[in-house]
Amino acid sequence: MATRPHRTEAPPTAGLPPRWGDLWPTAPRRGRLERQAAAFVGVDDVQAECSGTAALVVALTAMHRLSGRRVVVVPAYTCPLVAIAVAHCGLELRLCDLAPGSIDFDAQALARACDRDVLAVLPTHLAGRVADVATAVALARAVGAFVIEDAAQAFGARRERRSVGLDGDAGFFSLAVGKGLTTYEGGLLVSADASLRRELWRTSREIVPWRLDWELRRSLELLGYHACYRPSLLRLAYGAPLRRALRRGDPVAAVGDDFPMRIPLHTLGRWRRNVGARAFARLAAFVADCTLRARRRRERLAAIAGVEVLGDPGGAEGTWPFLLLQLADEATRDAILARLWGEGSGVSRLFIHALPDYPYLRGVVAAADVPNARRFAATTLTISNSPWLDDADFESICTVIGQELLAARAPTP
Numbered sequence: 001m002a003t004r005p006h007r008t009e010a011p012p013t014a015g016l017p018p019r020w021g022d023l024w025p026t027a028p029r030r031g032r033l034e035r036q037a038a039a040f041v042g043v044d045d046v047q048a049e050c051s052g053t054a055a056l057v058v059a060l061t062a063m064h065r066l067s068g069r070r071v072v073v074v075p076a077y078t079c080p081l082v083a084i085a086v087a088h089c090g091l092e093l094r095l096c097d098l099a100p101g102s103i104d105f106d107a108q109a110l111a112r113a114c115d116r117d118v119l120a121v122l123p124t125h126l127a128g129r130v131a132d133v134a135t136a137v138a139l140a141r142a143v144g145a146f147v148i149e150d151a152a153q154a155f156g157a158r159r160e161r162r163s164v165g166l167d168g169d170a171g172f173f174s175l176a177v178g179k180g181l182t183t184y185e186g187g188l189l190v191s192a193d194a195s196l197r198r199e200l201w202r203t204s205r206e207i208v209p210w211r212l213d214w215e216l217r218r219s220l221e222l223l224g225y226h227a228c229y230r231p232s233l234l235r236l237a238y239g240a241p242l243r244r245a246l247r248r249g250d251p252v253a254a255v256g257d258d259f260p261m262r263i264p265l266h267t268l269g270r271w272r273r274n275v276g277a278r279a280f281a282r283l284a285a286f287v288a289d290c291t292l293r294a295r296r297r298r299e300r301l302a303a304i305a306g307v308e309v310l311g312d313p314g315g316a317e318g319t320w321p322f323l324l325l326q327l328a329d330e331a332t333r334d335a336i337l338a339r340l341w342g343e344g345s346g347v348s349r350l351f352i353h354a355l356p357d358y359p360y361l362r363g364v365v366a367a368a369d370v371p372n373a374r375r376f377a378a379t380t381l382t383i384s385n386s387p388w389l390d391d392a393d394f395e396s397i398c399t400v401i402g403q404e405l406l407a408a409r410a411p412t413p
């Protein structure tokens with residue numbers, strides 16, 4: 001039994017809805033993007049780059065110049081762009097498995113992965129959840145390695161009211177489409193350490209050129225996004241290609257995990273920064289609204305036996321681009337997705353595979369035994385926390401999940 005096809009399309013994540021007024025060419029009175037972002041994060045300075053990946057490339061390059069080391073330790077389940085960034089820098093990737101059912105590193109595996117060759121460790125605030133940075137900092141410090149917090153999906157996440165991204169040596173946020181506030185592509189690099197911050201600036205000035213061709217392309221893409229990011233047009237712009245990818249059995253394309261292997265490096269142009277700066281006026285209220293909706297919907301989901309919604313440790317409040325659900329096994333997860341993915345109601349998956357399992361990444365990711373990361377990839381799904389997914393649609397999603405969990409428990413004849 002299929003659910004009713006939706007007239008409109010919910011986006012898979014809660015992007016901050018754009019407004020035409022954001023496109024006004026001058027900087028807003030509230031200040032430049034970097035100044036507003038610095039105030040939001042609670043630092044003196046943030047560095048704008050052309051993507052979260054570019055911010056990571058700048059950080060890795062600067063750190064490699066400082067220490068000469070080459071190994072970068074990343075979670076075995078994360079965005080493929082992280083592995084591509086490490087390869088771009090000519091550095092060596094070392095995967096660390098997750099703790100069971102968690103976005104955090106397995107602490108024992110991380111201790112084994114940390115030696116004197118390690119340049120940096122990347123605890124990752126996946127899905128907006130607040131990750132354990134303290135363990136990574138302790139293990140990295142002991143071997144003289146840096147810590148870079150990957151907060152690409154967690155702009156606005158806080159622990160004890162302090163922004164994520166500041167407990168390691170550096171941190172970065174993504175301003176890509178679908179991650180909240182957007183300049184179509186963009187990234188913010190932060191560091192609480194003033195001398196490292198100077199190195200990050202210096203490195204950026206050296207390796208990141210102004211590129212008219214890329215800026216024109218991204219500016220057009222940003223305009224297209226403003227035109228299409230509305231429930232009526234997302235069916236065409238997002239839903240149609242998604243359903244085509246699902247029909248041909250290509251989940252990697254369906255979630256957009258098929259990234260190009262080359263990372264463009266160029267400055268983030270002034271007009272796009274101003275667009276971001278104008279949208280900033282709505283960001284804090286939007287994050288608060290998403291948090292309230294997520295809280296209500298997590299309570300609703302908690303009433304269904306057999307679903308776990310990933311949350312945050314005590315004292316922490318992450319951001320909620322979507323709810324990340326973990327099911328008991330892959331078959332149950334897939335039975336739910338068979339009915340809901342591609343139906344337009346914002347049910348989707350995060351990254352499809354653990355990093356060693358993407359055929360297109362074979363050249364940059366070595367085979368690895370990472371059972372917890374694989375299990376995480378196989379048993380999780382996401383429900384959009386977009387304000388456009390209304391309570392009735394959310395309730396239909398809960399009904400389907402409840403039915404499939406019942407069916408999974410029923411004895412098979």
Ligand SMILES: *Cc1c(COP(=O)(O)O)cnc(C)c1O
Pocket residue numbers: 051052053054078079081082124126150152153173174175176185186187
């Ligand atoms: C999206 C993402 C990145 C890369 O950010 P971009 O701005 O898309 O380059 C890095 N890490 C994680 C966990 C991400 O989700």
